[in-house]
Amino acid sequence: xGLTGKLICQTCIKTDGDVFHEIFSTKPHHVHTMTPKNIxxxxxxxxxxxxxxxxxxxxxxxxxxxxxxxERVEAIDEEKKSVTFKVVGGDLLESFKTVVITVxxxxxxxxxxxxxxxxxxxLDESVKDPTQYLDLVLSMTRDIETHHLPK
Numbered sequence: 001x002g003l004t005g006k007l008i009c010q011t012c013i014k015t016d017g018d019v020f021h022e023i024f025s026t027k028p029h030h031v032h033t034m035t036p037k038n039i040x041x042x043x044x045x046x047x048x049x050x051x052x053x054x055x056x057x058x059x060x061x062x063x064x065x066x067x068x069x070x071e072r073v074e075a076i077d078e079e080k081k082s083v084t085f086k087v088v089g090g091d092l093l094e095s096f097k098t099v100v101i102t103v104x105x106x107x108x109x110x111x112x113x114x115x116x117x118x119x120x121x122x123l124d125e126s127v128k129d130p131t132q133y134l135d136l137v138l139s140m141t142r143d144i145e146t147h148h149l150p151k
Contacts, residue, residue, distance in 0.1 A: 005119075052074065
């Protein structure tokens with residue numbers, strides 16, 4: 001078993017993919033209102049929302065436990081509709097040396113495909129792959145989609 005890995009999950013959404021991308025690229029502080037069971041807050045620590053280099057602090061619940069992730073916005077690609085965050089502090093770094101999370105929305109065609117990827121390096125062989133985070137982001141994605149569906 002290696003210490004580095006990559007996990008990817010994809011799901012189709014029925015709502016506007018541009019809106020989904022905009023939420024993570026410029027309005028992550030709105031996410032908690034759409035998925036409060038998963039995300040309790042996203043606070044700006046440094047910089048500006050929507051700007052590369054900014055640092056945000058996510059408060060989230062995973063497996064019933066309140067957790068925190070401090071992330072730097074590494075890249076925002078408007079053309080490809082992707083946002084990349086690098087974890088620079090918080091609970092994840094207790095088990096992982098590095099974690100980079102990318103959310104990408106493919107808006108070509110009738111469906112909008114959301115892809116989440118987690119690139120990581122474990123601190124040691126005893127650390128399990130972060131598969132529970134895939135469940136978290138899929139649940140978040142469904143909640144955001146439901147929030148934007150016509151009532």
